[in-house]
Amino acid sequence: GAGVSQSPSNKVTEKGKDVELRCDPISGHTALYWYRQRLGQGLEFLIYFQGNSAPDKSGLPSDRFSAERTGESVSTLTIQRTQQEDSAVYLCASSLHIRSNRGIDQPQHFGDGTRLSIL
Amino acid sequence: AQKITQTQPGMFVQEKEAVTLDCTYDTSDPSYGLFWYKQPSSGEMIFLIYQGSYDQQNATEGRYSLNFQKARKSANLVISASQLGDSAMYFCAMMNYGGSQGNLIFGKGTKLSVKP
Numbered sequence: 001g002a003g004v005s006q007s008p009s010n011k012v013t014e015k016g017k018d019v020e021l022r023c024d025p026i027s028g029h030t031a032l033y034w035y036r037q038r039l040g041q042g043l044e045f046l047i048y049f050q051g052n053s054a055p056d057k058s059g060l061p062s063d064r065f066s067a068e069r070t071g072e073s074v075s076t077l078t079i080q081r082t083q084q085e086d087s088a089v090y091l092c093a094s095s096l097h098i099r100s101n102r103g104i105d106q107p108q109h110f111g112d113g114t115r116l117s118i119l
Numbered sequence: 120a121q122k123i124t125q126t127q128p129g130m131f132v133q134e135k136e137a138v139t140l141d142c143t144y145d146t147s148d149p150s151y152g153l154f155w156y157k158q159p160s161s162g163e164m165i166f167l168i169y170q171g172s173y174d175q176q177n178a179t180e181g182r183y184s185l186n187f188q189k190a191r192k193s194a195n196l197v198i199s200a201s202q203l204g205d206s207a208m209y210f211c212a213m214m215n216y217g218g219s220q221g222n223l224i225f226g227k228g229t230k231l232s233v234k235p
Binding site: 033035041042043044045048056059089091093107108109110111112113 | 154156161162163164165166169210212222223224225226227228
């Protein structure tokens with residue numbers, strides 16, 4: 001079956017422009033996550049969705065960042081008035097659900113990311 | 120504070136030998152999960168292995184095993200019989216189940232290089 005799909009794979013844009021990044025999760029996965037990975041760094045959490053609600057937006061770096069999700073499918077991450085420090089790989093992941101009675105979580109399956117470069 | 124620490128920025132191992140990648144974590148939540156991911160140079164994140172905080176036995180998945188020492192708050196990854204294709208970045212991550220957060224907290228990673 002198809003994995004997590006992200007588009008575009010690469011995006012180069014000028015400072016000050018808005019960008020929209022898209023994520024198609026694995027079919028049936030109710031949880032969806034956005035992360036940012038700067039060059040040579042680990043992953044930095046941005047936001048997650050359970051269904052189409054976002055219980056945790058604590059990782060969004062500023063009000064220039066927003067995200068939406070339609071039902072339990074596609075999500076878009078929008079960055080307005082991009083800055084050079086926004087340059088990074090933006091990774092999307094999805095999983096079946098957050099918790100079970102064992103506390104176990106299904107692993108998050110990642111897309112290949114969108115490499116965003118702000119000139 | 121919830122934190123993952125990977126103290127080895129880079130590791131070298133000879134092909135066919137075993138290697139241990141260190142991971143320590145800090146959390147006040149009694150219920151949590153620990154994950155290891157592999158990130159090759161191509162950039163994708165590949166799930167390797169999972170350990171739940173209440174699991175009694177160490178997790179194993181093929182050549183991967185997780186040395187879980189709860190009292191020491193460590194979750195080291197052991198790769199047996201290293202292969203050239205194991206060369207990659209390896210990230211340890213944690214998810215806490217007590218709060219509303221659903222995100223993984225990642226360490227900074229360890230770059231593993233397998234020598235022929």
